[in-house]
Amino acid sequence: MTAQPSPAAVNRLRPRRSCLAVPGSNPRFLEKAQGLAADQVFLDLEDACAPLVKESARHNIVDALNSGDWGGKTRVVRVNDWTTHWTYRDVVTVVEGAGPNLDCIMLPKVQDATQVKALDLLLTQIEKTMGFEVGRIGIEAQIENAKGLVNVDEIAAASPRLETIIFGPADFMASINMKTLVVGQQPPGYPADAYHYILMRILMAARANDLQAIDGPFLQIRNPDGYREVAGRAAALGFDGKWVLHPDQVAIANEVFSPSQEDYDHAELILDAYEWCTSEAGGAKGSAMLGDEMIDEASRKMALVIAGKGRAAGL
Numbered sequence: 001m002t003a004q005p006s007p008a009a010v011n012r013l014r015p016r017r018s019c020l021a022v023p024g025s026n027p028r029f030l031e032k033a034q035g036l037a038a039d040q041v042f043l044d045l046e047d048a049c050a051p052l053v054k055e056s057a058r059h060n061i062v063d064a065l066n067s068g069d070w071g072g073k074t075r076v077v078r079v080n081d082w083t084t085h086w087t088y089r090d091v092v093t094v095v096e097g098a099g100p101n102l103d104c105i106m107l108p109k110v111q112d113a114t115q116v117k118a119l120d121l122l123l124t125q126i127e128k129t130m131g132f133e134v135g136r137i138g139i140e141a142q143i144e145n146a147k148g149l150v151n152v153d154e155i156a157a158a159s160p161r162l163e164t165i166i167f168g169p170a171d172f173m174a175s176i177n178m179k180t181l182v183v184g185q186q187p188p189g190y191p192a193d194a195y196h197y198i199l200m201r202i203l204m205a206a207r208a209n210d211l212q213a214i215d216g217p218f219l220q221i222r223n224p225d226g227y228r229e230v231a232g233r234a235a236a237l238g239f240d241g242k243w244v245l246h247p248d249q250v251a252i253a254n255e256v257f258s259p260s261q262e263d264y265d266h267a268e269l270i271l272d273a274y275e276w277c278t279s280e281a282g283g284a285k286g287s288a289m290l291g292d293e294m295i296d297e298a299s300r301k302m303a304l305v306i307a308g309k310g311r312a313a314g315l
């Protein structure tokens, strides 16, 4: 008998090209975010909310999830990290209040697997108590310090609820004492890509566990070219999406993390040609020529990734 995939395994395929940050303390932004073309919204109880308004923000978020029209977007709430005293009440208030209208909890500053497991256990208790489907709410884990990165492999394997591993550059840069104040851009004085190692570790841990990999914020919201460049690097490596902090960044992220029309068309051609060559009518061959290019099973897999993203983007 084939094992049933967990609900999170199915949900890991949700589009997340653009993940819009929305402060939970601001009802106007909670309203406005609903009409934007982001694939995902995350309603924030952490760093976008001052300590004095965290409690009222929990209630704003519950109201916005229950009464808003989110138009098919993935709905995520970022709670505070486990080193604070807010985490459990964030989770209990939001999940009890709006569980059926919520897709994932984002856990910031994850340092080891136990922090993900603790959230998983808490979610299970709330789901059972409330009569919600157990295991439906996913987890997104943010890697934001050296300890989290060193433990990223165990973190990415910590729970079947996990859907994404997210790079949090601002906290990360602070945690390793990087000598710059401009989040997301290369630190002056270093001649190569200072983020390559970090992004690749996150990407490998995510892919080894069939999770999505998401790049974090770019804080210069009036610098669309800079955003495009940084997003383009993450997309080229294989990342699935990036945070957006401003409506102007949404369309750029959606474009950068979708294949170009040309690549998408080419991928579909490879899939058709390979299907034909492996069929009986096509000679049941393991490889074939498509123009000047030899294609084989590995080409099919690469084409499937691009075609999958293109189909999801409606190309």
Ligand code: GLV
Residues within 6 Å of the ligand: 108, 142, 144, 167, 168, 169, 170, 171, 172, 216, 217
């Ligand atoms: C996001 O949370 C970051 O710290 O970059």
Ligand code: MG
Residues within 6 Å of the ligand: 047, 108, 144, 168, 170, 171
């Ligand atoms: Mg952070």
